[in-house]
Amino acid sequence: MNSRIALLLLLGCTLAPVSQAQIKHIEMRVEGMT
Amino acid sequence: MKQHLGRQSGVQNVEVSLNDGKVEVTPKEDGQIDPAQLLKATYDSGVTAAEMEMTARGKIVKDSSGGLALQVEPNQSFAFAPNELSKGLEALAGTQTMVTVRGQLYKKQAGKKKPDTSAPLKLLILEVQKKE
Numbered sequence: 001m002n003s004r005i006a007l008l009l010l011l012g013c014t015l016a017p018v019s020q021a022q023i024k025h026i027e028m029r030v031e032g033m034t
Numbered sequence: 035m036k037q038h039l040g041r042q043s044g045v046q047n048v049e050v051s052l053n054d055g056k057v058e059v060t061p062k063e064d065g066q067i068d069p070a071q072l073l074k075a076t077y078d079s080g081v082t083a084a085e086m087e088m089t090a091r092g093k094i095v096k097d098s099s100g101g102l103a104l105q106v107e108p109n110q111s112f113a114f115a116p117n118e119l120s121k122g123l124e125a126l127a128g129t130q131t132m133v134t135v136r137g138q139l140y141k142k143q144a145g146k147k148k149p150d151t152s153a154p155l156k157l158l159i160l161e162v163q164k165k166e
Contacts, residue, residue, distance in 0.1 A: 021092035021106045021132065023067050026059040030035075031082045031142075 035079040042075050043068065055084075066107055069139050073149045083149060086140040088112075088157070091164075094126040094133055102127055104135060104157060112139070112157040119159040126165070134164040 039048045039059060044067030047060040057076070061067040069088060076083045092106040097113055102120055105111040114120040114137075123133060137157040140149060 021090075022063075023061050023069070023088060023090045023106055024134070025089040026061070026067070026069060026072065026086065027088075028057040028059070028072070028076060028086045029084045030055050030057055030076060031084050032080070 035076065035081055038079040039072060039075055042071055045072075066110060068110075070155055073140055073155075077148055082142065083140065084142045085138060086155075087136060087160070088139050089134065089136045089163070090157075091132055091134040093130065094123050094128075096127050104133070112155065115156040115158040117159060119162055123159075123162065132164075132166050133162065135159050136161040136163060 035057070036048045036050050039045060039057070044061050045059055046062040049058040049060075051057075059067070059072060069086060073083050073086060090104060090106050090112070092104045092111070095103050095105045095111060097103045097111065101113050101116075102124060103111040103113045114123075119135075126133060135157070137159040139155045139157055142149070
C-alpha cells in the first residue's frame with residue numbers, strides 16, 4: 001500500500017511541471033483593420 | 035476578426051483594440067492553442083499581422099537539432115531564436131525548472147503580407163519573467 005502511494009507521489013512530481021506549462025497570453029499587432 | 039479568432043481551438047477570449055491595432059488572445063486554461071494557426075486565421079479574416087508576441091511557461095529542452103526550445107505541452111515546443119537571453123537559459127535544459135518568458139514569435143517581413151506558416155515559428159525571447 002505504502003509503495004503504491006509512493007509511486008503515485010513520484011508520478012505526480014514527474015508529470016506536474018509539464019501539466020502546469022502553458023501558453024499564458026498572445027498579443028498581436030495587426031494592420032489593415034477598419 | 036474577433037469572431038474568427040474566437041472560433042480557433044484553445045481560444046478563450048479575444049480583445050481587439052481598433053485604436054492601436056492590438057489584438058490580445060487569452061488561451062483556455064486546459065486548451066492547447068496554436069499560434070501559427072492564429073496567424074493564419076488573422077490573415078484569413080482580412081487583416082495583416084505585423085507581429086506576434088507570446089508569454090508562456092514551460093521547460094527548457096534541447097530539440098532534435100540540438101537547439102534550445104521551450105516545451106509548453108508534451109507535444110508542443112517552440113525553438114528559440116538565439117540571443118543573449120536564450121543563452122542564459124542553456125543551463126536549465128533538461129531540468130525540471132519552469133521558466134516563464136515573453137517573446138516574439140513572428141514579425142512581418144517587409145513586402146510580405148501573408149505569413150509563412152510552413153516553417154515553425156521561432157521564439158525570440160524578449161524577457162525572462164520567472165524561473166521556478
